[in-house]
Amino acid sequence: MRELMVNLGERSYPIYIGEGILNDIASLFDKHGISRKSPLLVVTDDHVAQHYLNGVMSSLQNGGYTAASAVVPSGESSKSLAMLESLTAKALEAGLDRKSAIVALGGGVVGDLAGFVAASYMRGIRFVQIPTTILAHDSSVGGKVAVNHPLAKNIIGAFHQPELVLYDLSTLQSLPARDVRSGLAEVVKHGLIWDAEFVTWCDNNAEKLLALDAEALGYALYKGCSVKAAVVSQDERENGLRAILNLGHTIGHALEAVAGYGEFQHGEAIAIGMIGSAKLGVRLGAPEDVYTVTRRVLGKCGLPVRLPEQYDTDAIMKAMMHDKKFGEGTVTFIVPTAIGKVEINKQIDVTMIRDIVNELKQEADWA
Numbered sequence: 001m002r003e004l005m006v007n008l009g010e011r012s013y014p015i016y017i018g019e020g021i022l023n024d025i026a027s028l029f030d031k032h033g034i035s036r037k038s039p040l041l042v043v044t045d046d047h048v049a050q051h052y053l054n055g056v057m058s059s060l061q062n063g064g065y066t067a068a069s070a071v072v073p074s075g076e077s078s079k080s081l082a083m084l085e086s087l088t089a090k091a092l093e094a095g096l097d098r099k100s101a102i103v104a105l106g107g108g109v110v111g112d113l114a115g116f117v118a119a120s121y122m123r124g125i126r127f128v129q130i131p132t133t134i135l136a137h138d139s140s141v142g143g144k145v146a147v148n149h150p151l152a153k154n155i156i157g158a159f160h161q162p163e164l165v166l167y168d169l170s171t172l173q174s175l176p177a178r179d180v181r182s183g184l185a186e187v188v189k190h191g192l193i194w195d196a197e198f199v200t201w202c203d204n205n206a207e208k209l210l211a212l213d214a215e216a217l218g219y220a221l222y223k224g225c226s227v228k229a230a231v232v233s234q235d236e237r238e239n240g241l242r243a244i245l246n247l248g249h250t251i252g253h254a255l256e257a258v259a260g261y262g263e264f265q266h267g268e269a270i271a272i273g274m275i276g277s278a279k280l281g282v283r284l285g286a287p288e289d290v291y292t293v294t295r296r297v298l299g300k301c302g303l304p305v306r307l308p309e310q311y312d313t314d315a316i317m318k319a320m321m322h323d324k325k326f327g328e329g330t331v332t333f334i335v336p337t338a339i340g341k342v343e344i345n346k347q348i349d350v351t352m353i354r355d356i357v358n359e360l361k362q363e364a365d366w367a
């Protein structure tokens with residue numbers, strides 16, 4: 001088992017990564033101060049529940065915890081205010097108090113939603129992340145929790161750090177292929193913003209990752225979590241550096257909202273967004289390989305590298321104006337300057353982004 005720390009003073013917490021961790025959750029909960037005297041609420045979705053809910057509930061109950069469970073429909077549409085309200089009712093019915101914890105068992109949707117319930121219930125109670133997707137190596141770390149509004153992604157949310165992250169890699173073996181590919185987008189992102197050698201490694205190991213090779217996956221997810229933990233430890237609330245984790249997300253989030261939540265998987269939308277950012281980087285002076293390598297690695301991971309023509313550029317631009325990096329009349333964009341390096345550029349002309357969005361529709365599919 002590998003262990004990493006997110007260093008945030010009194011809000012510091014560990015990330016455990018390995019196979020079979022789900023069998024051991026009660027002792028890890030106990031070790032990290034999750035009380036047995038107050039009830040827990042395990043939140044999951046209907047796909048994950050089929051595979052892992054009974055095991056998690058038994059582990060907790062056998063370890064002396066009292067736990068209720070709540071199962072939401074799988075998919076992005078569960079990140080809603082309606083679901084927040086319904087889970088709050090569940091928490092009240094189950095008798096959760098201020099010493100209770102909410103346990104997020106699932107992918108990024110469950111993590112973001114359950115985390116926001118924990119952030120708001122009684123003005124904030126503890127929560128534990130048990131990620132079950134590749135993508136959730138990103139979402140389970142860092143404490144960004146949120147639900148969506150029809151007009152904008154993640155626009156109702158909070159920063160609320162988990163008590164611990166328990167990443168049992170054996171759960172990834174049941175992931176559908178589309179979600180394997182989607183999750184790899186954030187893995188590649190962590191290389192593109194921080195570590196050129198890791199991008200080369202992804203380039204050389206994409207096939208193994210797609211085949212869920214346990215060793216390759218363990219290494220890639222440890223690397224991805226390490227980058228995320230390092231960035232968040234330096235800038236918990238996105239006052240500066242943390243914005244780099246948003247590479248590809250300004251276009252990606254706009255696309256998710258315009259297409260209708262759930263049409264694109266998050267990783268698919270940000271893959272297209274990262275191709276846009278790479279094009280922008282080259283236009284602003286980065287070497288051409290920023291574009292060719294980004295495109296090749298994402299393409300090898302089976303991700304989309306062009307924007308389907310049916311999505312209206314005006315609608316995408318309008319949705320982009322709701323991005324959290326727009327403010328005081330300027331657009332802040334995460335722009336690659338080399339493979340493994342990005343800058344936070346506060347002076348991007350909106351018409352340049354519009355041109356890039358249009359060009360993304362002209363890209364060839366990856367063959």
Ligand SMILES: NC(=O)c1ccc[n+]([C@@H]2O[C@H](COP(=O)([O-])OP(=O)(O)OC[C@H]3O[C@@H](n4cnc5c(N)ncnc54)[C@H](O)[C@@H]3O)[C@@H](O)[C@H]2O)c1
Nearest residue numbers: 047074075107108109132133135138139144171174175266
């Ligand atoms: N908070 C953050 O920092 C952060 C970071 C990245 C992404 N996100 C958010 O994460 C969400 C996307 O997360 P996601 O891609 O994990 O989506 P998801 O949670 O919808 O999971 C993808 C699909 O896989 C299924 N699934 C999950 N685990 C499974 C397993 N082990 N076996 C079989 N099926 C399983 C789910 O039911 C779902 O159908 C988006 O809402 C995105 O905005 C948040």
Ligand SMILES: O=C(O)C(=O)C[C@@H](O)[C@H](O)[C@H](O)COP(=O)(O)O
Nearest residue numbers: 138142144153154242245246249324
């Ligand atoms: O943790 C972060 O910071 C990120 O930006 C990680 C992203 O991958 C993630 O999609 C995040 O939810 C986006 O945050 P937002 O503030 O743009 O909604």
Ligand SMILES: [Zn+2]
Nearest residue numbers: 186249266270
């Ligand atoms: Zn993301």
